[in-house]
């Protein structure tokens with residue numbers, strides 16, 4: 001069978017993107033349809049969800065998707081109905097939410113955004129495919145993923161993740177720059193906890209080329225005054241300087257987290273993703289927490305038994321507490 005015939009016969013992966021008329025949606029959709037996630041031989045069906053006031057914008061996005069002439073794009077479907085949007089979805093990228101504005105922390109978005117994720121959780125539960133894989137991007141991403149899980153009781157918690165890859169990439173780049181190597185020489189970087197200013201980017205188990213992260217961390221001025229604040233407040237810095245929250249870097253991170261989920265992480269390495277805690281490293285069960293994780297192409301597994309020094313434990317305790325507070329807030333809203 002020639003390649004074209006093989007492509008025509010192959011079953012497409014159905015991907016739903018919420019907030020598809022927004023900034024990140026616009027960046028990520030073209031990567032999905034262009035084959036950057038699932039590869040050059042995997043057709044995709046793309047389902048786009050946004051709110052009624054954005055329907056004309058969605059039409060424009062669909063026109064442009066068609067105009068790219070992607071051979072992998074089997075079909076597109078746009079809607080304002082979440083149940084229809086997630087119908088048969090194998091992958092859902094939950095981007096649709098209000099972004100924060102200058103002066104806000106991501107946690108300030110709980111009141112505005114968590115109800116959206118309750119409704120999208122219910123819709124996913126009703127209509128997504130059995131093998132659904134979910135990445136929550138809309139902020140506050142970890143707690144929104146928690147809300148999704150509570151409203152989608154039939155979806156295994158292992159299928160629900162939040163985006164930590166942007167923080168991971170930010171940390172890898174800063175470490176590589178310090179070590180004078182390329183960012184793809186960085187291994188075993190970890191982001192612990194919340195996608196917020198309390199996250200703990202951990203270099204103690206990482207390496208950058210021949211240099212160990214622990215060695216670089218001996219320069220405590222670099223660690224505490226440059227590395228950690230740069231990574232953990234990068235979203236705020238981008239927002240303040242650009243006037244909008246991160247777009248291209250967030251889309252790239254989403255693509256990479258999903259690709260690693262489908263194709264697996266490299267042998268001897270790990271990445272970071274927000275996953276449902278089962279109590280690993282003393283994190284309360286049921287929080288969505290960024291851990292060091294590996295993927296076998298189907299499931300994420302938390303890397304266990306890493307030794308944590310007192311500095312790391314103290315930082316991790318702070319981000320755990322913030323996630324507990326966020327959980328209590330959505331609980332007080334009656335959402336979990």
Ligand code: NAD
Pocket residue numbers: 018019020021022023024025049050051054095096097098099100116136137138139140141163164166167195245246247250
């Ligand atoms: P944007 O405002 O450009 O787009 C958001 C889109 O979501 C809009 O088109 C809006 O109409 C839509 N939307 C709002 N409510 C919806 C609903 N109920 N159903 C469907 N769609 C809905 O924002 P953006 O820059 O694309 O950012 C989207 C979200 O991603 C924000 O919450 C932002 O803070 C977050 N974000 C997260 C990360 C991360 O690393 N987790 C990184 C960057 C941005």
Ligand code: LMR
Pocket residue numbers: 099100106139166195234235236238239245246250
């Ligand atoms: C980011 O980290 O860039 C995003 O979460 C956007 C934000 O509000 O910081």
